[in-house]
Amino acid sequence: MAHVGNLKEKPVITGVGCTKFGSVLETPEIKGLAFQELACEAAFEAMDEAGVDPKDIDAFYIGSMVSHISHLYSHNTQMADWLGLHLKPGVHFATACATTNTGLGLAAMDVASGKYRNVLVLGCEILSSTATDDPTKRKALDPSQLWYWTDFGVDQAYAYHHSYDIATAYGGLPTLGYAKKHKVPMEKMDEAMFNVHKNVRLHGSKNKKAFVTTTLQQEAKKAGFKDAWGFWQSRKNPYLAWPTRVKSALNTVDGASAMVVSSKKEAKKNFKKDPIEVAGFHWSSSNYPWYGADPTYWEIDDTAFKAAMKMAKIKAKDVGYLDVHDCMQIYQLIESEICGYFKKGEAWKAFIEGRTTYKGDKPMNTSGGRHAKGHAFAASAGAEIYEAVKQMRGEAKGRQIKDEPEVSMVHNHGYGMHSAVTVLKR
Amino acid sequence: MMERMIEKFYKSLAKGKIYGTKCKKCKEFTFPPKAGCKKCGAHKMEWKTISGDGTLHFFSSGNLPPMKFAKYHPYAYGAVELKEGPVFFTQIEGVDVSNVEAIEEQNMQMPMPVKAKVKKMAGMNIVVFKVVKSQAKKKSKRKSKK
DSSP, X not given: OOOOOOOSSOOEEEEEEEOOOBOTTTOTTTXXXXXXXXXXXXXXXXXXXXXXXXXXXXXXXXXXXXXXXXXXXXXXHHHTTTTTOTTSOEEEEOOGGGHXXXXXXHHHHHHHHTSOSEXXXXXXXXXXXXXXXXXXXXXXXXXXXXXXXXXXXXXTTTTTTTTOOHIIIIIIHHHHHHHHHTTOOHHHHHHHHHHHHHHHHHHHHTOTTOSOOSOHHHHHHHTTOSSHHHHHXXXXXXXXXXXXXXXXXXXXXXXXXXXXXXXXXXXXXXXXXXXXXXEEEEEEEOOSOOOOSOTTOOHHHHHHHHHHHHHHTOOGGGOSEEEOOOSBTHHHHHHHHHTTSSOTTTHHHHHHTTTTSTTSSSOBOTTOHHHXXXXXXXXXXXXXXXXXXXXHHTXXXXXXXXXXXXXXXXXXXXXXXXXXXXXXXX | OOOOHHHHHHHHHHTTOOEEEEETTTOOEEXXXXXXXXXXXXXXXXEEEOOOEEEEEEEEOBSOOOGGGGGXXXXXXXXXXXXXXXXXXXXXXXXXXXXXXXXXXXXXTOSEEEEEEEXXXXXXXXXXXXXXXXXXXXXXXXXXXX
């Protein structure tokens, strides 16, 4: 068990912000926005909601992963005046796709130490296109180039040069491993993944900030299929790496997310709603490979979940809403079992029975996850914290969990691999 | 000065030697070589060649190969547990990835014995594993009798 320290006083989230996820080249709500502008949109929403003026923000973290695309580093220096935080202490940081989950913990420690009263955590990523030598123009990005840069996150001494295959390592083998370990016939496993995806799309269809807002059934009908299952098994949904199909994987998008973390004293002063407590968090790091002979057991996640829950003084049965990293949707099964939200070998049945939708008794990933909501690397974890906060406050219009969760847990993978888990309480 | 471990590993492959490292403190084996022990964290490691024997647990073939390996696509990529302990992911020879039915059928026969070999790919020597045919066939026959 990892060392688990605690904070003398738990800070709270007072404000959250998130842009529409999509493409700055095409999506009307964010079309034409530059990195600076996209980041400001999320940050201003979070600060407005927290009821704090930029002068009350004592420090800020800004996360962004792929500098080759943004043509930025030292983002904090370039963003300080844009954010109204001129001369404030800022840090650019990244833990890849877990960045803004990790940032929440960093901010919580800053506030709990007494050094700062209110800290802004901001994540922004543009993946549709690269910056050019003209700041008003962007160039569409070839996906193979994006993945070349993304794979810089994977063991560059050895693994990458030994034919590293992300689709097989991160999708295919864990899915196959799950089926074999729990003796789920492959056809049934495909049906389970179909149901995971139906949930993903259901939730995306009810989230105006999601990238994909159609249900799977609507897409199937439009493509000329009588039913979604036939569409799922068709050539329209080929294997990315057997047994993982294309629709079980992420969609890369552009977007930004933000949150304001405050002391309870500050929250009482400025904030009109019930603040959400940052009750526990933990991170764990591992070089490749991320799992051994059993692809369903990830020691880094087990470590992070256990330590975050211990810090928050909760058990898995206390969690009313769970959000797990789903760049590959198989992790909705694997991670929900690692943390104990479901018993081992039971998650696949729960998805088929519809228990994980926003209407179910075990709700998960209600924003639409990294396929429907979309995946904007450093901004995605913040968007998932945003969703948890909205659910806990009863503000998740159209996809609200019936009984607002008292406890939520958000898990993220940062390629490759950082595991970040945060427990929130209201 | 730190030893140039990565360079030693790759240069040794050209001579047919496949090195890992063994922790002098807890005896844990690490592959490929690293400066620290994954189990106990100690920094005193010694070089040891691997036996080359391993067990293939799973494999598949992805449609998103890295740029560097795109010209070899489709290829089998799998998880091999070395006799010495570590699990290593690399290219697998001796399995059929031409269609998903074949991939499924072979995966249902796992685990399967494999042997390490050095192969020149994308301009450098790397370690791949090849299915040990005779033992794989015996295993397949045993399965089919059941």
